[in-house]
Amino acid sequence: MRFITSAGLLLALFVGTTSVAFAHTGGGIGGGFASGFTHPLNGLDHIAAMVAVGLWGAFLGRPAIWLLPVVFPLVMTFGGAMGIMGIPVPAVETGIAVSAIVLGLMVALAAKPPLWVAAVLVGVFAIFHGYAHGAELPQAANPLAYSVGFVVATGLLHLCGIAVGLLVQWSAGHVAVRAGGAVISLIGVAFLLGLL
Amino acid sequence: MYGLVAGALHPLLTPAHLIVLVALGLLLGQQGVRHWTLDFPSFAVTLVAGLLLSNVYGNPFPFDNNLILLAVALLAGLLAVVAYPLPRWLVWLLVVKASTVIGLDTVPTVLPGIAAHKIYLTLAGSALSSCALLLGLSVFSFYLSKLWEGIAVRVLGSWVTASAVLTLALRFAHKT
Numbered sequence: 001m002r003f004i005t006s007a008g009l010l011l012a013l014f015v016g017t018t019s020v021a022f023a024h025t026g027g028g029i030g031g032g033f034a035s036g037f038t039h040p041l042n043g044l045d046h047i048a049a050m051v052a053v054g055l056w057g058a059f060l061g062r063p064a065i066w067l068l069p070v071v072f073p074l075v076m077t078f079g080g081a082m083g084i085m086g087i088p089v090p091a092v093e094t095g096i097a098v099s100a101i102v103l104g105l106m107v108a109l110a111a112k113p114p115l116w117v118a119a120v121l122v123g124v125f126a127i128f129h130g131y132a133h134g135a136e137l138p139q140a141a142n143p144l145a146y147s148v149g150f151v152v153a154t155g156l157l158h159l160c161g162i163a164v165g166l167l168v169q170w171s172a173g174h175v176a177v178r179a180g181g182a183v184i185s186l187i188g189v190a191f192l193l194g195l196l
Numbered sequence: 197m198y199g200l201v202a203g204a205l206h207p208l209l210t211p212a213h214l215i216v217l218v219a220l221g222l223l224l225g226q227q228g229v230r231h232w233t234l235d236f237p238s239f240a241v242t243l244v245a246g247l248l249l250s251n252v253y254g255n256p257f258p259f260d261n262n263l264i265l266l267a268v269a270l271l272a273g274l275l276a277v278v279a280y281p282l283p284r285w286l287v288w289l290l291v292v293k294a295s296t297v298i299g300l301d302t303v304p305t306v307l308p309g310i311a312a313h314k315i316y317l318t319l320a321g322s323a324l325s326s327c328a329l330l331l332g333l334s335v336f337s338f339y340l341s342k343l344w345e346g347i348a349v350r351v352l353g354s355w356v357t358a359s360a361v362l363t364l365a366l367r368f369a370h371k372t
Contacts, residue, residue: 066347070277073358080358081365134362144211144266147362151355 032142036149039133040157044196045096046129048187050154052103053122054161055177055184059107059168064115068122069158073151075123079130080147092135093191095128100188107181129154198304198314203321206302207329212265213301216294217329219272219356223287224330225337226276226349231287232334238288239295240327246299247319261301263367268294270360276353279346298326 040046050072057068082089089095103125105111106118113121133150164180167173190196207213224231249256272290275282304318341349 066344066351069351070354073354074277077358077361077365080362084362084365084369086369134365142211143366144215144359144363147359148211148215148355151358151362155351155355 033145033149036146036151037153039136039150040129040153044187045093045100045191046132046154047157048100048184049096049103049125049129050157051161051164052100052107052181052184054158054163055107055165055181056103056118056122056161057158058162058165059110059177060112060115060118064118065162065165067115067119069155069162071119071123072126072158073154075126076130076133076151076154079127079132080134081130082127083131083134083136086135089127089131092128092131095125096132097188097191099125099128100191101185102188104181104183104185104188108178108185109181110178198310198318200317200321200324203304203318203323204325206318206322207298207326210301212262212269213298213326214329215356215359216265216269216272216298217326218333219269219276219353219360220291220294221330221333222276222337222349222353222356223272223282223290224334225339226279226341226346227282227287228338231284234284235288235291236327236331236334239291239330240323242292243295243299243323243326246296247302247323248299250300250303251315251319255300255303257300260367261297263364264297265294265301266360266364266367268297270357270364273353273356273360277350277357279350279353295326299323 040050053068053072057065060068079089102121106121165177168177187196207217224235268290272294302319302322304315306315337349337352340346
């Protein structure tokens with residue numbers, strides 16, 4: 001458990017030191033695994049929402065702790081496919097910002113809705129994130145390597161959230177995780193208002 | 197590049213081959229050793245058959261190999277997510293389909309004057325590497341599925357499925 005906690009803190013540090021807000025520039029993405037992997041890491045809005053999914057999963061306990069990180073990438077592919085096909089989805093950036101707000105609030109308020117509600121909520125937001133990734137899937141580079149890269153990065157961010165979320169078993173950790181949820185929510189608000 | 201090592205690197209450097217091997221490895225490990233006695237020999241035999249067929253006689257099947265491999269990866273990944281005990285014939289079918297197509301899809305560029313034994317060494321390296329990868333991934337998945345109620349294998353399965361779906365979507369988008 002001590003190892004998991006240490007790994008979680010290390011991952012949190014890693015996530016906290018990434019650069020911000022370049023996820024949706026739409027240009028300059030070369031392709032391949034590296035660009036796919038860095039795509040979700042280059043946007044603080046993505047990072048915040050992904051970590052929130054993991055945090056919430058850890059907060060809700062089993063089976064949500066593994067169900068939400070499984071649901072997210074699977075539903076995200078539908079959004080990704082829509083982005084690839086060019087099917088219009090309104091207010092993608094707004095949806096991503098709102099996902100950080102809502103998921104962060106769920107953690108901050110220690111909300112424990114029924115599992116299906118949590119899965120549907122996470123699934124709906126996954127479509128916006130998937131759409132953003134899919135729309136920018138580079139067509140000249142190797143798309144499979146790119147897809148694997150961004151799916152793995154997304155999954156690792158969830159794991160990061162889960163690892164930090166495991167702190168909830170201690171009272172101080174419980175407070176810290178809820179505070180983390182509030183910070184994520186504020187980040188979402190900042191994105192929604194165009195401050196970040 | 198030719199030779200055993202160049203051949204061995206081929207499945208690692210070909211994303212469609214690698215993802216299907218990962219998907220099958222996850223599934224085989226999760227389903228347990230009762231599948232292995234049939235599936236591993238079948239994988240090796242059909243892989244070699246595919247390699248020989250395409251390199252000696254030319255690939256007689258006008259199908260999109262990558263499309264088939266991605267579809268198999270998608271199915272195997274989804275089955276790993278579901279984590280339900282599967283009939284042996286179903287897993288065997290996926291394994292044989294994937295191995296045959298990997299074999300058919302592994303065709304080194306033949307430069308004029310290249311010695312035949314170098315081509316065969318390359319093919320042997322590729323076959324050995326594919327078999328070793330599948331075995332290694334299956335063993336890894338077998339032990340991983342014992343931890344945390346098999347959650348890690350299911351999460352990895354969802355990653356494979358998601359990657360395969362997105363790439364398939366891109367291919368279909370280009371065709372329409």
